Amino acid sequence: AQSVTQPDIHITVSEGASLELRCNYSYGATPYLFWYVQSPGQGLQLLLKYFSGDTLVQGIKGFEAEFKRSQSSFNLRKPSVHWSDAAEYFCAVGPQGGSEKLVFGKGTKLTVNP
Amino acid sequence: DAGVIQSPRHEVTEMGQEVTLRCKPISGHDYLFWYRQTMMRGLELLIYFNNNVPIDDSGMPEDRFSAKMPNASFSTLKIQPSEPRDSAVYFCASSSRTGGPQETQYFGPGTRLLVL
Numbered sequence: 001a002q003s004v005t006q007p008d009i010h011i012t013v014s015e016g017a018s019l020e021l022r023c024n025y026s027y028g029a030t031p032y033l034f035w036y037v038q039s040p041g042q043g044l045q046l047l048l049k050y051f052s053g054d055t056l057v058q059g060i061k062g063f064e065a066e067f068k069r070s071q072s073s074f075n076l077r078k079p080s081v082h083w084s085d086a087a088e089y090f091c092a093v094g095p096q097g098g099s100e101k102l103v104f105g106k107g108t109k110l111t112v113n114p
Numbered sequence: 115d116a117g118v119i120q121s122p123r124h125e126v127t128e129m130g131q132e133v134t135l136r137c138k139p140i141s142g143h144d145y146l147f148w149y150r151q152t153m154m155r156g157l158e159l160l161i162y163f164n165n166n167v168p169i170d171d172s173g174m175p176e177d178r179f180s181a182k183m184p185n186a187s188f189s190t191l192k193i194q195p196s197e198p199r200d201s202a203v204y205f206c207a208s209s210s211r212t213g214g215p216q217e218t219q220y221f222g223p224g225t226r227l228l229v230l
Contacts, residue, residue, distance in 0.1 A: 034218075036221075041223075042223060042224075043118070043205055043207075043221035043222050043223045043224055044157075044205070044207075044221040045221070046218045046219075046220075049218065090157065100145055100147075100162055100164070100169070100170075100209075100211070101159055101162070101170065102159070102219060104156060104157040105156070106156040107156060107157075
């Protein structure tokens with residue numbers, strides 16, 4: 001069965017510092033991988049997605065993620081964090097096998113210190 | 115585009131009452147998803163529809179939950195009777211799979227449900 005693990009429940013960084021959020025997945029085939037962001041009181045917004053091709057994917061708001069098949073990882077990065085990046089970030093995998101399901105990780109809450 | 119619209123945004127009800135959550139997907143999208151988000155369980159898919167037909171309802175917790183999609187522009191999620199453990203944020207999302215499974219799911223703002 002598909003599963004997604006986000007090992008870090010909460011991360012705090014200083015504004016201007018670099019950021020890396022970890023995501024590991026378990027999947028039986030070539031995965032479709034997504035990163036979503038949820039600001040407080042809001043729905044989820046897609047940051048970026050990977051489904052084939054170049055393993056380094058660029059997204060909105062200056063985010064990027066790298067797919068590493070050998071490590072079953074899809075980590076999200078940003079070189080310089082802004083205060084407005086404070087939010088919760090969700091990694092997701094899917095769909096597969098004719099199902100349209102996305103399986104989400106539990107999320108990583110990002111706090112940005114001034 | 116107005117995006118996915120959900121109503122109400124907040125709902126407070128008493129245990130045993132019927133609760134109806136509503137969703138209007140993005141026009142032209144043929145998939146609609148209902149999710150539930152809690153601190154304990156994270157984001158869970160409850161049910162999804164394709165062209166108004168329920169495809170997978172394996173995530174629906176129990177018979178107290180039901181979902182309908184009478185037409186392409188409207189869906190409801192109903193809880194009857196409601197219980198305190200149903201308190202959560204319920205999201206609706208829609209997508210168009212014309213481009214394949216990598217297409218994006220667009221989420222609504224959610225309905226925050228509190229059952230007292």
